[in-house]
Amino acid sequence: MRIGVVTFPGSLDDRSALRAIELAGGTPVPLFHGTNDLKEVQAVVLPGGFSYGDYLRCGAISRFSPIMESIILAAEHGFPVLGICNGFQILCESHLLPGALTRNADLHFICADQRVSVENTDTPWTRGYTKGQEIVIPIKNGEGSFQCSDETLQELEDEGRVVLRYVGKNPNGSRNSIAGISNKRGNVVGVMPHPEQAIEHLTGPSEDGLNFFSSILKEMVGR
Amino acid sequence: MAIIVVEVMLKPEILDPQGQAVASALPRLGFTFAKSVRQGKRFEIEVDGEPTHAQLEEIEKAAHTLLSNPVIENFVVKVEK
Numbered sequence: 305m306r307i308g309v310v311t312f313p314g315s316l317d318d319r320s321a322l323r324a325i326e327l328a329g330g331t332p333v334p335l336f337h338g339t340n341d342l343k344e345v346q347a348v349v350l351p352g353g354f355s356y357g358d359y360l361r362c363g364a365i366s367r368f369s370p371i372m373e374s375i376i377l378a379a380e381h382g383f384p385v386l387g388i389c390n391g392f393q394i395l396c397e398s399h400l401l402p403g404a405l406t407r408n409a410d411l412h413f414i415c416a417d418q419r420v421s422v423e424n425t426d427t428p429w430t431r432g433y434t435k436g437q438e439i440v441i442p443i444k445n446g447e448g449s450f451q452c453s454d455e456t457l458q459e460l461e462d463e464g465r466v467v468l469r470y471v472g473k474n475p476n477g478s479r480n481s482i483a484g485i486s487n488k489r490g491n492v493v494g495v496m497p498h499p500e501q502a503i504e505h506l507t508g509p510s511e512d513g514l515n516f517f518s519s520i521l522k523e524m525v526g527r
Numbered sequence: 528m529a530i531i532v533v534e535v536m537l538k539p540e541i542l543d544p545q546g547q548a549v550a551s552a553l554p555r556l557g558f559t560f561a562k563s564v565r566q567g568k569r570f571e572i573e574v575d576g577e578p579t580h581a582q583l584e585e586i587e588k589a590a591h592t593l594l595s596n597p598v599i600e601n602f603v604v605k606v607e608k
Contacts, residue, residue, distance in 0.1 A: 361596055368593070397596065404599045406537075407544050451541055451599055477542060 305524045307517075308335040308345035310375075312366045316353030317388065317500060324500040325349070328517035337369040346524050347384035347428070348375055350391025352444075352498055362405060362447050363393035372398060384428045384520060385492045389445055392484070392494030401487055401494045402460070403452030405445075409477025413446040417509040418497050419471040420483050424464055427490040432519035438471055439512035441502040443483075448496040450478035450485075460485055468495050529578050530607040531586055535595045536567035570594055571607075578606055 307330045309321045322332035333345050337355075342348070356365040366372065372394070379385045379400050387395040395401040408414060419440050422433040433439070452460070457479055460466055468484035476496075484495030499513025537543050543565050550564040570590075574582060586604055595602040 360593070364593065364596065396598070402598070404596055406541065406599060409542060409544050411544050411548055449542070453598075477544070 305330045305521050306333050306343070306345045307331070307520065308333045308342060308348045310335045310337060310348065310350055310371055312337040312353070312355035312369065314354045314357055315351050315390070317351040317498065318353070320498075321349045321351045321388070321500045324503045324514065324517050327503050328514055328521055330517065330521045335371060337366065337371050340370040340374040342371075342374050342378065347386070347520050348378075349500075350375075350385065350387040350394050351500070352389030352391060355390055355394065358390075358447070361393075361397065362390060363395075363397040366390075366394045367397040376400060379487075379492050382489060382491050384523070386429050386516065386520070387492075387494040388498055388500060389448075389496055392496055393447065395492060395494045400492045401485055402456045403450055403485070405447050405496070406449045406451050407447055408445070408449050408475075413444075414448065414475055415444040416442065416475070418443040418475065418483075420468045420497055421471050422467070423469050424467045424486060424490075426464070427467060427486050427493050428520050428523040429493045429516050430467055430519055431523060432515040439502075440510045441497045441499050441513045442509060443475060443497045444501075445476075445496060448478065449476045450482045450496070452479060463488065465490075467493055468497065528576070529574055531572040531574060531578055531583070532605045532607055533570040533572065533586065533590045533594050533602055534567060534605070535570070535590070535600050535602045536565060538599055538601055539565075541599045568594075 311318045325332040470481040474481045486493045499516040502508040502513035546564040546566040590602045
């Protein structure tokens, strides 16, 4: 099962994502922002980091890279995409996901182990979890506050498209403590916390994040 | 030569923690006039000669697709000489 990870100029967590895919039992495939070649991967991860230095707005410039043209087109036809942190910001800028990520309410860059609950297990990236399951994975961002219009918020809640929600104190002012969402079809998921940084006890606070990658692999085998 | 200015501001309903931080720093320096502060971005785009109607339309389009994020921001386009 080939799963791609895109490296943009300024990506940081691309290697961690590749490693997580390998650990989950898949074949990680590095992809490059400057071409539109998806190298026959069956799903794609947009990793965390500071693509294009976060210039203009986080994800605003990456959204127009050649690889994103291919990904946007494929995603509209059901191709599974997971955006983590900066990847989530890119998905919002691409309009594959609604809303936007803005400066954390207290202006701090937050780096912490965060408890979140998995609220939507009906996506190819989260099917391995049980609904309402609480997991601990790291957050590390300065612009993680999820904002959207009242109508969009209502739609996300009514359609059960909130994938992850912060448990306890809202760390960054996100509306309804939202930490991750999906598109209507469920194939595109964006999360601010980093599941790829919680895949083994040696390097992370838990192994709770690995299921994102096992879930997609299981989904692909089942097809 | 003219400068086309695009000003981008967060929509009024979107939380602006940077503006709030500036607003709370002002009185510490003795500036007590500000009821609130909102922070935005200003782009200055240089063009040859007088900007044409077509150019301004292009800039509107660019402001909508790249310079601003219409989900959270509004923009205005002005010409300065």
